[in-house]
Amino acid sequence: MFRKPDNLKFFLNVGGKDLVEDLKNYDKIVRRQDKRFAPRKRTNLPWQSPGMVKQVIPYERGVRFACDSGWVELQWIAVDCVRVRLRVQDAAFAAPFSYAVSKVDWPVVPFEIIDSEDAVEVFSASLTCRVDKHSFRLGFERRVDRRLVCADMGGIQWRDDGAVRLSLGLKAGETSYGMGERAAGLNLRGKRLTLWNTDNPKYERYSDPLYYNVPLYLGVHNDIVHAIFWDNSSRGVVDIGAARPDELIFESEWGELRYYLFAAQDVNTVLARYTELTGRIKLPPLWALGYQQSRFSYYPQKSVLELAVTLRHRGIPCDVIYLDMHYMDNFQTFTWNRERFPDLRRMVADLHAGGFKVMAVLTPGIKADPEYRVYKSGVAHDVFVKYPDGTPVEGVAWPGVCHFPDFTNPTTRAWWGDQCHRILELGVDGLSNSMSEPALLTPFDPTTLPDYGRHNQDGLGGDHLENHNVYGMLMGQSSSEALERHR
Template identity: 40%
Template sequence: MTVEVAQLAEDLIRVGFFPPGRPPDYRSAAVAGEWEPLARLEPPGGVRFEVLEPAGAGIGDLLGPPLRVVMPRREGERFFGCGERTAGLEKTGSRQIFWNYDPPEGHTASLNNLYTSIPFVLSLAGGVCRGVFVDNPGRVEMDLAKADPGEVVYETATGNLVYYVFTGPTPAAVLERYTELTGRVGLPPLWALGNQQSRWGHVSADEVRSVADGFRSRGIPCDVLYLDIDYMDGFRVFTFDEERFPDPAAFIASLAEDGFRVVTIVDPGVKVDLEYPVYVEGRERGYYCRTFGDEEYRNVVWPGLCAFPDFTNPAAREWWGDNHAALLDLGVAGIWCDMNEPSLFVPAQSTMPADVVHPGGGEPRLHAQVHNLYGSGMAQATREGLARLRPDRRPFVISRAGFAGLQRHALQWTGDNSSWWEHLWMSLPQLQNLGLSGMAFCGVDCGGFFGDSNGELLARWTEAAVFQPFLRNHSQMGTVPQEPWAFGEPWESICRDMLLLRMRLLPYLYGAFEEASRTGAPVMRPLLFEWFEDEVTYTADDEFMLGDALLVAPITRPGIEHRHVYLPAGTWVHWWTGDVVAGPAHVLAHAPLGRPALYARANAAIPLWPERMHTGEPVDRLTLRVFAVPSADVVTRELYEDAGEGFGPSSRRSVTVDAEAVRVSAPVGAFAPAPRVVEVEVVRGGAAVVTEIGDGAAEITLR
């Protein structure tokens, strides 16, 4: 066997472990850019490298033997991250499986792996953070001090084990380096941060138009409407059904006039149909996966018998991306990649067999070796296609499945959850762990997908979801409708008020995304991301930070309106009442419906826009809200602005608040917003004083 250790940066080490007879190979779809070693190192002491018995004759011989690395656990070390997971934030004492899987309806916290695999673990011990990323797109398992409390074990099933060690020492430093290695989220278009509505079961243009009218007539904000699989002609990708959507261009244009973008679902299965040009072209060019006997691999999904593109082939990815012109030419704004684990119907809840061949454009690999990459490859092909076809717009791509590095190509939606209170709770640590794994743009189906929601559940879920990076209400055909007005009052008004608050918070949220695009910092982050020396934050996983200045603690159980909230070190101000709390502190927060427990960091300027129905409406006012507390820390925050679309100029200005004054700098940068009122709103003791300042530098005395 071969073990190579290289220093790639001051805080980054790469270890390559290869079985006998296999030369070192560090090529990776997960890694962004080229990384040349700064120095060669000796294998680390105390680490065991083990070659295991192969799976058996046949395909096992081709894959090579499984490999295992055993590391000593640091004293008191606790583990987090691991990408899309169930259960709580902390993963200490667990065995994590990384193998993309479309789980059955109603999965619980006992299910380990889901749709996306990111074998990256972040750990804390003694206030020092470390990270480990196992770069293998086949099956990976991590034993995080479960079998032996003194050991951490990483295993691969396909015969290569390359891993990266990030030495921190803070969570922010680990995430910054990890997202430099695997790539960072691109700044999304502003409209992608607005409210979005979807349902499997809106089977005609008239039904979708009715939903759009429902939002506008009721004064409820919405930016995006989705078309699930029923818009297609016999579920053939890149087509529209001529009867149910007879004039898609006019339909999409009419929605655009009312401020709605349209996002369409696209699945990887291409219907086997010799009269269908997409299938025929892919077959003629050899772009589909093959059986081990070198026939076209086929299985059944929504269109019936299908072939599946080989996304390991760059030419196939380019072809797939270019096919999106059929949708973009009609006015479609973004693409939703689904079923891309890949999920297959025969047998039910299955995926491709291990011996399916990905020809790779000349570098064939077995599916067992690249399974977790399939979704990422589809997302990459889609994003690159959108970028070629519309180079002046920021691509908007959603993916259900993927591997580490997916954040470069798409946002992560967590798949088919259920309309359960338990799934509302589970979404909070789930999204926080995704954020700790580089996936800054993520979200869940608000209200739940499977099963019937109800008014209280939808209202409480909306209270949580408006503070999450991706906000979309989505549900299954055959369940009760769950649009914000579906359950009548008081639920409709509660949802409306929360969605209006989301619209007000968009400049703050947009700034958090800009930070993520530069540093990899999560948009929705666990408290331990900043207060990592405070071990109380390690288990406070039903509350979170949105950006650096808002702490959110949703209600996740029915029939209650009080909850425990842990406020870490610093000074916090209750958003609704103005009450000031000095942390660290445990408080019992009153959170009646429509007033979730929301705290602002004292002296942190929160930019707000007016209430609007969609992001296309003009912004005539920018408010910098400051919860001023003279005894609190001095806080400087940056306001980032650009056009919200495209790749044009931007500007930044700082807002510093201390005991004496609010000081706003002049903008730096070429972006010039439309004429508007700019004001500072100083909130003290529940009372607000508003001062107009204009778009230049200003200073407002607080004493």
């Protein structure tokens, strides 16, 4: 039975009766689709390990190990960076696909191998990897003085349901940083954190998860700094000494076990190599680093202009004013409300004359309305995330029942850019992506698309479980490319 919480009053005030009815009915949609498509989860499956090394296979860029229960590849990306991959079913180490990795062409790194009865040691100019042949545990050392960088505890592991896991040791006194947006202090030692981008509007200190995660662990111990980039976008967790004070665990529910280890004497060198791999931000315009005025929401047009006059009159520094969803017609993306904003183009020009830049909010949910131009275009171009039966996934956002663009599809990214042109031609200076976790509304807390929603994944095909954490990044890429294309 539907329970009416206080949230419904808020939704009623903002979105009206139709939104409230959609929220009430959405639970029925979820139960029906879960019954059809949600897989049964297997429980109590044991973690497995590669086991004993049976064969050592050097190749141009590294070494592959055939083990009792799988194959592991070590590839030198640079003298101070190693990529580790696991294959369970076969040894077909094709070039990996990752939305997070920008640079894929690296020079060949010279390395040496010493293969003894109990261990294999692989050396680059600055880093040594020691592989225990009996347990397949890895240990990384600085070559110059053989000091330990990090070493496996439980090591590489997987389960028959597709989950993968990495267990490393934590040194006493090692400080732990990274992991994206977190409601905690900088040192994350002792924390267990979720790898799942989540709209959490009521978060407090130590709330978890939040809006975006970055699965990069940065460990600092005296003059030895190392990082682990867990290149798996599925839902997961990272345990930084919470279960055991001396153990670091990365765990994901699905996908290839693939991680990069970086090591150097200082943080800057490690991060420079990491950003060489994953890409570096373009230099933003100076105004984007200035004072920004944003709330939910400034409207109508007269109020926005009055705000600008008040800021200047009172000498309050402000470089940017945001237009949140109330500038839209019924919260529908790529529209504007002509009653609230009768001359949006003129308003933007007036704000420019006053020294302001203007940002317009975009949300991914496209209202499932056959009369809505953007929706009709999306259907015609086949751009939406789908259920396994090929029909578009439904979810409730501010306009009501919506379908959601599949930004893992190159066609969708180009289509989104074409839609952005309709907003950019009004003269706005930038686009602010919102609810791109992606977030769906419910009468209780925000949720997201179902794990079994199907994505194009640049032609590879995949579920939302493994594409959720890249959804906002790819929406951002699509909007950024639109700015470059239409400016």
